[in-house]
Amino acid sequence: MPELPEVETTRIGLAAHIEKQQVKGLIIRQRQLRYPIPKSLDRQLPGQIIQTVTRRGKYLLVNCAAGHMIVHLGMSGCIRVVNAETKAAKHDHVDIIFTNGHVMRYNDPRRFGAILWSNDDPHNHPRLCSLGVEPLSRAFNTAYLHHASRSRRLAIKLFIMDSKVVVGVGNIYANEALFLAGIKPTRPANTLSREQYESLVSAIKQVLKAAIKCGGTTLKDFQSSDGKPGYFQQQLHVYGRGQQKCLQCHTRLTEIRLGQRSSVYCDHCQR
DNA sequence: ATGCGGACCTGTTAGC
């Protein structure tokens, strides 16, 4: 579920429901996520009023006067806003209960996600302080990416998925952006031309924006509990289409593994 | 500094 567009969609839905709301209490059923949920969260969050919900990469920041809750959804996490009567299901690890009766419920079967707490600027938190630029910001541009790639010989797909370079480009959208830009995922990063980086930057922005738009329209009703995937799926050109034909030239798509992740591309359209 | 492989954990699906 969660690549950047899904996280951003979650952020928007969540913000609408919890901003300006006061935390009454919390229930932690499973403290052991990727990191143990710190006790400081239990101590400091109750009584707080949520000011804003922001995002840095795939981390959600729930900002209060006393500090900031930092939430990552990992591979399988999701957040829903439900009513207090809604019974907790399997893998519902944390509830943040608000005085208006709503509950922010964190569910994560694989527990690759995280819930942290920071008293200071969360951007200085060890998990966030080394992150690269935001893909939808102006700082993510041709000159930046081209320059950053000069010393890097690794496959371009792994390069754009490196969160120290740029955040939020996960496996699905890396595959899609490379297809749109006509670049083979295996090309060493330092062999691409400036022009190719220009296409790539624009493809990444385009793909992420389109997906956010999709998520935004289908997940509007955040109270409903059907976290259906598949909204952006109809628009995928290569991801999940290994062995099928290229939508542009009808060549059979190639599927390989790069960094233990599946990578699909068209040998004819991508150079 | 860079790049690679393994680790974390559960659920689902493909294959025998």
Add this chain to the structure above:
DNA sequence: TGCTAACAGGTCCGCA
């Protein structure tokens, strides 16, 4: 049908 293996949207760490 039932079992096992492989794979799944993400990071982080340690070693070469």
